[in-house]
Amino acid sequence: MKTLIVHAHPESGSLNGSLTRHAVTTLERAGHDVRVSDLYAMGWKPLVDAADFGDAASKPLRVARDSGRAFDSGSLAPDVRAEQEKLLWADTIIFQFPLWWYAMPAILKGWVDRVFTSHFAYGVGEHSDTKYGERYGEGTLAGRRALLSVTIGGPEAHYAARGINGPIDDLLFPIQHGILFYPGIEAVPPFVVYGSDRLSHEDFPAVARAWEERLLALEETEPIPFRRQNFGDYEIPSLTLKEGIEPRGREGFALHVSD
């Protein structure tokens, strides 16, 4: 595998830091190529602004349109281009981050906001009354897989199907489906460490072993079967699920996962 690890934590001595180091060692020992984007260590600029688009920035700035123009003309900021190139190089992407307020830390969201430009991650393919782009299962990054590795302070029960925070699958849906599957990346089920605030050094070897097992099984792990946009499940152009699909009364995000 060619694996890109996108790492988002301010403290290298954290659990997240240990998990990323363990992933590098494990994958390299198994003969895989690994590159790491350690966003805090790189001094990653997290904010979209006109400087991202060079000559293609218009006044007033129009983020979606200008990002597509900058992508087309090669005038995207060099740090953005470098990350896009890493994504094109990789066949596997691992995201290592703590769940802060039920979402990515700002630095990782800022990596998505800046790197997933128009004409690269969205605005790809025909957009008309009969087709709404190559997305959700197709797109620039099709054929790649991703794995979220997430640390969570609270206990697992709070993230269960009826847990107060909402089910973890639903909380990660906007990332796994909305961000990753959109440009074609298939996500495998996440690796989640709960109770990380109470984890001691003595607990780490068991976590590391579980992480290692997931990493070494990655190539054989089935991705989450999100429904593809352009293969019959959705009405066009409303892109609502067709009548008769999901008759079992499922609601919410789960509708978009097939059996």
Next chain:
Amino acid sequence: MKTLIVHAHPESGSLNGSLTRHAVTTLERAGHDVRVSDLYAMGWKPLVDAADFGDAASKPLRVARDSGRAFDSGSLAPDVRAEQEKLLWADTIIFQFPLWWYAMPAILKGWVDRVFTSHFAYGVGEHSDTKYGERYGEGTLAGRRALLSVTIGGPEAHYAARGINGPIDDLLFPIQHGILFYPGIEAVPPFVVYGSDRLSHEDFPAVARAWEERLLALEETEPIPFRRQNFGDYEIPSLTLKEGIEPRGREGFALHVSD
């Protein structure tokens, strides 16, 4: 009302800029006090790091614990303290932002990550086997209300109950429930402008009128009835919804809204 508007867009000449200006004018004309945190214009630092916690930063850094210590000792960074004070001043908070990749822009997520520290927004109240904090309906910011004003490039149908992106209520749940209701803020239903990428100047007056109506009705608008944690709906300490609640086979985030 004492209203704080947290504004997150890089371009003041954008639809988001117009909506914030229109909110300020509308609310002030109606006699309300308004303060604006225009995050890009303020040069808001979006990243949590050791500098946020002053003398309370430990080595290695422990974000949750150190943020609570820094809050207690008054050594939080001045820009973070200033935002906490604005939240304590306000009775109403409006968030104005574009939905980028189904979530907040990084600068706004970084406002949450930095301002919602331990002992201010979480880690409040008794944490034991019989109580898991004052949260979800109680907490430091109880008694306040919030309104998300969100611009979305795509069409409304894609965000409908069976739309491919997932229902807008579910996409906003991690913000309205996970971020706002957690420290006690009640969210009213969001104001959403769809199709913003195709909106022309001629379309703006109708949008502005709808926005004005929502703003002027804010004090009488019923908040989303999220279930409160400590009032009988949840098992303690698992914090899963009790048996017998929600018998209609609802799933996902919707479970946590009462009728």
